[in-house]
Amino acid sequence: ENIIFNGEIIERSKVNIDIEDRGYQFGDGVYEVIRVYNGKLFTKEEHINRLYESAEKISIQIPYEKLELIQTLEELVQVNQLDTGIIYLQLTRGSFPRQHGFPKSDVPPVYVAYTREMPIPKVSMDEGVKGLLIEDIRWLRCDIKSLNLLGNILAKQKAAESGCFETIQHRGEEVTEGSSSNVFIVKDNCLITRPVSNLILNGITRQVIIKLCQENGISFKEEIFTIDDLLEADEVFISSTTSEVMPIIQVNEKVISTGKPGKITRKLQQLFQQKIGM
Ligand code: PMP
Structure with missing residues (x-):
């Protein structure tokens, strides 16, 4: 090798x-x-x-x-x-x-x-996965993709121990990001994700998704959202280089909407596949 x-x-x-x-x-x-x-x-x-x-x-x-x-x-x-x-x-x-x-x-x-x-995680992307809420205990420069990942790995381990795919971190009421992903919600046909700041990594997949929204007339805004917004959302997904557009169908005990990947999530998955030529 x-x-x-x-x-x-x-x-x-x-x-x-x-x-x-x-x-x-x-x-x-x-x-x-x-x-x-x-x-x-x-x-x-x-x-x-x-x-x-x-x-x-x-x-x-x-x-x-x-x-x-x-x-x-x-x-x-x-x-x-x-x-x-x-x-x-x-x-x-x-x-x-x-x-x-x-x-x-x-x-x-x-x-x-x-x-x-590493194959595309097709089954999880098709069926959706569970998320676990956890307080974001990381430092204040999460915009840097640094090797210091203790906060992230402790969070991911908690998710694994709870049978969840990913943790959704929050600072107080505000959702920040996953332990290795960005978080999106859909409310009333509008896609929402947190604006970039020192508190999250500006994911490349996140940027691709934003561009796909602009190119395909999907309504979108960058706005801080809360744990309540997340639990009451019509759709939730996370994004990352390895997980692409990954539907979240349950957070803690709360089933998101119908418990199935949502319409806009599916649309973005399709557009993403087109973009990468798969
Ligand atoms: N946030 C964190 C903390 C991450 O580790 C990752 C994965 N690198 C992401 C977001 C998503 O970034 P990307 O889409 O560039 O993989």
């Missing part, structure tokens, strides 16, 4: 990560997950742009050109003969004797990327 290590494609078993890598010690780095459909990277520019933005927000300088990065990722997909799956990539602040403050500026970031086969 081939992977990318500091810009070069090499055999996975040849990679050594230092025990004082700041990603390993502090979660001091940023990452992206890019979908691969039929051997092609979906929304690659958007993901790479977000990677650079996340890095910039925590003052990591990426020592590669965007185009160079994309070309190597495409080469990796080819050599690994990946058809449908994902690319995971991450950059850490590099390796340096442990101290909280940043290392000297000449320490190079450590960059790795690898591929994994």
Whole structure:
């Protein structure tokens, strides 16, 4: 199996990560997950742009050109003969004797990327899944796609233990986002999602969905909504790179509307499939 290590494609078993890598010690780095459909990277520019933005927000300088990065990722997909799956990539602040403050500026970031086969979750997308409400205990820079994911993984684990697919996090009464997804509701034929701020990640799938609404005359607004709005919604779905448009048919004990994926959710799933050419 081939992977990318500091810009070069090499055999996975040849990679050594230092025990004082700041990603390993502090979660001091940023990452992206890019979908691969039929051997092609979906929304690659958007993901790479977000990677650079996340890095910039925590003052990591990426020592590669965007185009160079994309070309190597495409080469990796080819050599690994990946058809449908994902690319995971991450950059850490590099390796340096442990101290909280940043290392000297000449320490190079450590960059790795690898591929994994992952089918489209067709059954869940067709039937819908359950969500679990949980207080959002994360920090105040959730706009950064950082390796620090403790809040997110603790939330996801709670969902798994409750037989749910995803947690829907809230700060007080306001819904923020899933542990690894954005949240949408439909009320009176209007799609609603929370506006971007420091409290959520601006999902690439979220952005694709907004564009699909604009192109297809689906009424849409970015507005903060509450737990009550969510439970009383006509439709609920979450969005992410791996889950696309995933219907939520129950939240905690409350069945959403008829308990089936809704009309607009279905429409967006179809439009999304068209967009990715599947
Ligand atoms: N929010 C969080 C916290 C996430 O981890 C993710 C998945 N990366 C998303 C939203 C959805 O983002 P995207 O559509 O870019 O995968």
